Amino acid sequence: xxxxxxxxxxxxxxxxxxxxxxxxxxxxxxxxxxxxxxxxxxxxxxxxxxxxxxxxxxxxxxxxxxxxxxxxxxxxxxxxxxxxxxxxxxxxxxxxxxxxxxxxxxxxxxxxxxxxxxxxxxxxxxxxxxxxxxxxxxxxxxxxxxxxxxxxxxxxxxxxxxxxxxxxxxxxxxxxxxxxxxxxxxxxxxxxxxxxxxxxxxxxxxxxxxxxxxxxxxxxxxxxxxxxxxxxxxxxxxxxxxxxxxxxxxxxxx
Numbered sequence: 001x002x003x004x005x006x007x008x009x010x011x012x013x014x015x016x017x018x019x020x021x022x023x024x025x026x027x028x029x030x031x032x033x034x035x036x037x038x039x040x041x042x043x044x045x046x047x048x049x050x051x052x053x054x055x056x057x058x059x060x061x062x063x064x065x066x067x068x069x070x071x072x073x074x075x076x077x078x079x080x081x082x083x084x085x086x087x088x089x090x091x092x093x094x095x096x097x098x099x100x101x102x103x104x105x106x107x108x109x110x111x112x113x114x115x116x117x118x119x120x121x122x123x124x125x126x127x128x129x130x131x132x133x134x135x136x137x138x139x140x141x142x143x144x145x146x147x148x149x150x151x152x153x154x155x156x157x158x159x160x161x162x163x164x165x166x167x168x169x170x171x172x173x174x175x176x177x178x179x180x181x182x183x184x185x186x187x188x189x190x191x192x193x194x195x196x197x198x199x200x201x202x203x204x205x206x207x208x209x210x211x212x213x214x215x216x217x218x219x220x221x222x223x224x225x226x227x228x229x230x231x232x233x234x235x236x237x238x239x240x241x242x243x244x245x246x247x248x249x250x251x252x253x254x
Contacts, residue, residue, distance in 0.1 A: 005057065006031075028051060056079060058075055073116065076112075079091075080116065094128075097182050099111055123176035125177045130184040139152075140198060147206055149195060153218075155222065155224045156227070157227050167183055181233050185234070194239055198243060
């Protein structure tokens with residue numbers, strides 16, 4: 001089928017594009033670099049011509065609740081409106097495990113996105129996953145101040161981005177299924193421990209400072225609320241395996 005991927009150049013999006021093409025689909029990548037702007041809607045009508053399904057893995061890097069809510073509201077509304085005009089038959093969206101109780105920052109934006117998808121008029125499938133392995137180098141990059149790295153106290157169950165991409169492509173082929181089973185990685189980990197392993201592997205001599213974040217997001221991070229419930233789909237690649245295979249190379253691409 002002809003599939004459009006919103007955020008097709010991102011951490012999971014590039015895997016979605018690659019896997020979908022390997023499975024014989026015609027893929028259109030939606031990004032500003034490729035002439036399609038989700039936030040203002042420009043270029044979407046042309047890009048979605050004859051598209052049968054859309055996989056939305058777009059995102060924004062921010063801790064601001066307002067910026068996250070504004071982005072996902074505008075992007076999702078514009079995308080769904082363009083899909084309706086183009087006759088798209090299936091909208092697949094990626095969200096985050098456990099965000100119901102973490103209503104600030106990025107998670108607040110994802111909750112808005114989910115609500116827009118559910119009420120957007122396009123038959124839909126929604127997959128919530130845990131953080132990708134690439135979340136660790138991102139945490140290092142954003143939390144580094146000189147020789148120190150500030151890391152939020154957080155329990156996570158990181159999953160391989162390519163495995164999430166695989167699930168999204170298969171869901172697209174299957175057809176609208178509404179809320180899918182949540183997906184996480186094979187092991188529950190302490191984020192600070194993962195950061196230390198990453199720093200050691202990449203030869204960075206920095207000291208890790210574990211911080212307790214305030215608010216609902218901080219509480220969800222440290223309470224384990226962002227860990228999938230029993231019965232969730234479980235990925236195969238551990239963080240240690242990803243780190244050994246990548247040696248941090250992928251971390252520079254997000």
